[in-house]
Amino acid sequence: MEELFRISYPVAAADYVNAGKASTDIKRRLKQLGVGGDVLRRVAVASYEVELNLVIHSMGGELTLTVFPDEAQLVSADVGPGIPDVDMAMREGFSTANDEARSLGFGAGMGLPNMKRNADDFSITSELGKGTTISMSFKLAQ
Amino acid sequence: MYENKRYHSVRLDKDLCKGCTNCLTHCPTAAIRVRGGRAHILDNLCIDCGECIRICDYHAKVAFTDTMDSIKAYKYAIALPAPSLYGQFRDLPRPEYVLEALKKIGFDDVFEVARGADIVTRAIREKMKDPKLPKPLISSACPTVVRLIQVRFPELIENIVDIRQPMEVAASVARAEFCKKKGCDPSDVGCFFITPCPAKMTAIRSPIGQKMSALDGAISMMEIYGLIVPYVNEMLGDTHYKLSTGYGVAWSTSNGEANAVCPDNSLSVDGINNVIRVLEEVENNKLSDLLFLEGNACIGGCVGGPLTFENSYVAKNTIRKMVRNMPPTHPDEAVTGATLNKYPMKNDLPFEPNPSEKLDENMVEALRKMNRMNEIIKRLPGYDCGSCGSPTCETFAEDIVRGYCTEMDCVHLLRERLKVMAEDMVELAQSRRE
Numbered sequence: 001m002e003e004l005f006r007i008s009y010p011v012a013a014a015d016y017v018n019a020g021k022a023s024t025d026i027k028r029r030l031k032q033l034g035v036g037g038d039v040l041r042r043v044a045v046a047s048y049e050v051e052l053n054l055v056i057h058s059m060g061g062e063l064t065l066t067v068f069p070d071e072a073q074l075v076s077a078d079v080g081p082g083i084p085d086v087d088m089a090m091r092e093g094f095s096t097a098n099d100e101a102r103s104l105g106f107g108a109g110m111g112l113p114n115m116k117r118n119a120d121d122f123s124i125t126s127e128l129g130k131g132t133t134i135s136m137s138f139k140l141a142q
Numbered sequence: 143m144y145e146n147k148r149y150h151s152v153r154l155d156k157d158l159c160k161g162c163t164n165c166l167t168h169c170p171t172a173a174i175r176v177r178g179g180r181a182h183i184l185d186n187l188c189i190d191c192g193e194c195i196r197i198c199d200y201h202a203k204v205a206f207t208d209t210m211d212s213i214k215a216y217k218y219a220i221a222l223p224a225p226s227l228y229g230q231f232r233d234l235p236r237p238e239y240v241l242e243a244l245k246k247i248g249f250d251d252v253f254e255v256a257r258g259a260d261i262v263t264r265a266i267r268e269k270m271k272d273p274k275l276p277k278p279l280i281s282s283a284c285p286t287v288v289r290l291i292q293v294r295f296p297e298l299i300e301n302i303v304d305i306r307q308p309m310e311v312a313a314s315v316a317r318a319e320f321c322k323k324k325g326c327d328p329s330d331v332g333c334f335f336i337t338p339c340p341a342k343m344t345a346i347r348s349p350i351g352q353k354m355s356a357l358d359g360a361i362s363m364m365e366i367y368g369l370i371v372p373y374v375n376e377m378l379g380d381t382h383y384k385l386s387t388g389y390g391v392a393w394s395t396s397n398g399e400a401n402a403v404c405p406d407n408s409l410s411v412d413g414i415n416n417v418i419r420v421l422e423e424v425e426n427n428k429l430s431d432l433l434f435l436e437g438n439a440c441i442g443g444c445v446g447g448p449l450t451f452e453n454s455y456v457a458k459n460t461i462r463k464m465v466r467n468m469p470p471t472h473p474d475e476a477v478t479g480a481t482l483n484k485y486p487m488k489n490d491l492p493f494e495p496n497p498s499e500k501l502d503e504n505m506v507e508a509l510r511k512m513n514r515m516n517e518i519i520k521r522l523p524g525y526d527c528g529s530c531g532s533p534t535c536e537t538f539a540e541d542i543v544r545g546y547c548t549e550m551d552c553v554h555l556l557r558e559r560l561k562v563m564a565e566d567m568v569e570l571a572q573s574r575r576e
Contacts, residue, residue, distance in 0.1 A: 004509040007516075024422060031499040033508045041297050041425070048426040067509060114427075140505075 005033075005067040011054040011076075016104060019055045023047035026065050030072065035140060042118040043072060043138050049111045050076045050134055056101045058132070071120075074136045082128040090116070090124075149348035151206050151340035152190050154181055158202035163528035165194035165203060170414045171293060171498075175541070176531035186498050189289035190341040191414050191439045192448035205340035205449060208359035210369065213248060216332030216358070218324070220316050221249040222309060223336040223366075225256040225386075225394035226444040228464060229457030230367050231374055235467070237391070238381050243373035244336075244366075251320055255335065256386035258312025259393040260473040263402040265305045265487045267474065270404065270433065276301045278409070278424065278432040281399055283307055285345035286439035287417055288493065292350070295421050296495030301435075304351065304489045308393065309335045309342065313356035314485045332358040336366050338394075338447030339440065351489030362449045387476045388468035395458045396443035400436040402473060408434035413441040501543065511543040518542055523554045 007029065009022035026047045030040055047063070054061045054076055061078025083089045089096075090112050097107030116122040119136035126132040161179040173187035174194065181202070183194075194203040213219035221244040228237055241252045262283075270279065280301045282288055291298050313333040321328050337343055337360040346355045392398035400408035409432055411420045417437040423429050440446035445461065446454030501515075502508040518539040525535070530551045532538035541547050550556050 004506065005512060020422075020426070023426065027422075027425065028499065029512065031497065032501045032512060034500040034503070034505050036296060036495070036497060041427075044297075044425050045427040048428070069506070 001068045001070070003066055003068060005029075006064065008062050008064040009051075010062050011051055011058075011060065013055065013058055013060045014100070015055055016100075019052055020048060022063050023051045026063075026074075029065070030067075033067065035072065037141070039072075039138055039140060043074070046115045046118040046136055046138075047074055049114050050074060050136070052106060053111050053134075054078055056097055056106055061131070070140055072138045072140060074119075074134075074138075076132075076134045078131045078133075080129060080131045082130055083124075083126040083132055084128060086124055086126050148185050149344060150183065150185065150188055150190055151343035151347070152183065152188060152192055152195065153204055153206055154183060155202045155204050156180055158200050160200050160202070162200075164197050164199060166528045166531070166533050167526070168193055168197045169533065170418060171290070172533045172537050174533065175546070176528070177547075186496065187293060189286050189293060189439075190339075190344045191286045191290075192340050193414060195340070195448045205343065205362065207337060207340070207343050207362040207365070207449070208334065210248065210361060210365065212359050212361075213332055213334055217330040218250040218320065218326065219248070219332045219334060220251045220253055220320055221245075221334055221336060222253050222255050222258075222312050222316060222357070224309070224338050224342075224363070224444060225254065225259065225391045225461070226338040226447060226450060226457065227336055227363055227366070228391065229394060229445045229461045230363065230450060230452045232452070232456065232460055234374070234460060234464060236464070237385060238378055238383055239374050239376075240370065241383055242376070242378060242381060243370035246373045246376075247366075247369045249334075251316070252383075253312055253316035253319075254383075254386045254390070255309050255312045256390035256393065257384070258308035258310070258315070259390040259399070259402075260386050261311050261315070261477050261481055261485075261487075262305055262308045263389060263393075263399070263473040264477040265311075265482055266303055266403050266434075268482065269303065269305065277430050278435040279303050280424075281403075281434070281436045282351070282489075282493075283393070283399055283436070284341070284438050284444075285350065286339075286341040286414065287437040288350055289341075289496075290414070290417065290439075291421065292493060292496040293498045294418070295425060296497045298421060298424060299493050299495055301424070302493055304493075305487055306352065306489060307345065308390075309346075310352065310356050311485060311487065315481070317356065318485070334358060335360040336363055337361065338363045338444045338450045340448065341439065351491050351493055353490055363447070364449045364451055367451045385468075387471045387473055388465035389473050391461060391468070392465050394444045395461050396438050396441075397436065398443060398461075400434055403436075404434035407432060408436065410436040410438075412438040412443055412446070414439045501540070514543050515539040518549065521549070521555065522552060525554070529553045 058078035059080040064075045066073045092113045093109040095107045095109035121137040159180040173184045343360040389402040396412040397410035400410040442454035445457035501511040522535040
């Protein structure tokens with residue numbers, strides 16, 4: 001499928017000051033492309049959750065938006081630490097967020113479940129010591 | 143591009159505009175461009191917040207409102223003062239002083255918009271008994287916030303409460319009660335809102351959610367202030383006004399509406415840029431545990447409107463003290479169910495999205511433009527100086543791909559180009575001499 005547009009955002013670990021800027025920009029760009037309604041809402045929620053996950057849990061990584069004629073794809077790839085038990089991490093209410101993140105109101109254990117719920121297609125692969133990759137796709141209404 | 147299709151109260155006085163960049167860089171929706179030495183307000187992006195009126199040192203941005211003369215077109219004229227008017231008079235003990243003064247300057251009757259706020263409070267509370275409502279429900283009282291959502295956050299339109307604004311409900315009741323009292327025809331009566339902001343004027347002339355406004359015009363609070371000042375301190379005669387509750391009066395200050403409608407689980411935000419930040423959070427679904435969101439474009443709420451006289455913090459304090467001395471009756475007790483059934487409460491039209499960010503109707507073409515925009519942005523200096531007439535380098539790139547200007551409108555790129563040209567000319571001159 002022909003790739004029409006791609007943009008990547010580096011996301012630094014524990015950078016709460018800039019947390020949310022990548023997803024705000026993703027949202028704005030999709031609006032410029034004419035994406036709206038339910039799809040935009042779902043991308044907004046999922047991109048914010050995945051960006052915050054990079055900030056809270058990863059050692060840094062990159063969030064990439066790729067737009068195809070019929071779908072938008074969000075890929076988050078980080079450089080570690082990796083998730084020991086992905087099934088456990090996918091459970092609602094399970095969180096390993098640290099005290100700093102919790103003091104800011106994060107750590108409800110809804111990040112990954114929310115991403116899965118909002119994306120049309122969701123996949124996660126993780127290797128301890130290597131990193132985690134999350135791919136989500138969203139079908140665009142024609 | 144500059145053709146005005148929609149009605150706007152906020153306008154430009156061409157003769158006074160110097161073409162500087164003050165309004166350009168302060169507009170929260172990037173709705174201003176400076177072209178040909180003067181500012182232009184973009185019709186589709188302007189939400190009538192009035193920030194440009196506040197910032198313009200040359201008074202070139204004006205709010206168009208009706209004049210006192212316009213009340214003469216009607217056999218009877220009713221003044222509907224926004225409760226923020228009470229905040230303009232320091233230590234005003236009771237609203238009656240202001241209501242009486244309005245009659246002395248020519249109105250046949252007065253009706254507090256705070257009473258409309260009481261009725262709307264109860265109507266929203268009745269509505270909120272429905273557990274299936276979107277969360278948070280967003281107030282529709284500030285027309286600037288409603289227009290902001292239409293333009294920038296169309297996905298949140300379904301969150302806006304579909305109950306009419308207090309001034310509209312107040313006008314319906316005022317007209318009906320006056321006609322009953324006088325036995326006159328509704329068309330004999332002109333209902334005039336005393337407005338703290340241009341957005342309300344726009345909402346009357348070009349209503350959102352309604353086919354027709356119940357009001358006939360809006361007169362600037364600034365103009366009224368000057369006229370009633372001499373009368374406000376006069377002794378009160380034997381007046382028998384039906385007054386609003388303190389809750390209704392407090393709607394004029396931030397958190398007033400939220401406190402009346404949903405004190406247990408609501409959020410109140412004031413200042414247009416703060417409202418934008420919170421709406422971003424609502425869009426990210428971060429505030430879905432909240433039941434009610436009150437957003438005011440002006441800092442402090444309506445008392446901070448661009449057409450008010452008194453400092454908004456002082457006005458807020460005046461309102462607070464006045465409310466404290468009023469009986470603690472809640473609108474739930476003050477407003478009868480019969481009132482809710484008798485007058486129109488709900489909007490008769492849906493709020494329409496007015497998305498402005500789309501680069502092209504065709505997505506492939508929009509993507510092409512976005513890629514081109516990114517290429518242009520790489521060449522721009524990123525100073526956001528406004529010299530090109532667009533508020534930021536990014537908006538400038540967008541304006542280029544939309545076809546409104548060219549890269550050479552950037553003075554920095556132009557200088558680069560001139561430098562290259564000058565070097566070429568030197569080279570050319572030297573080659574001739576040989």
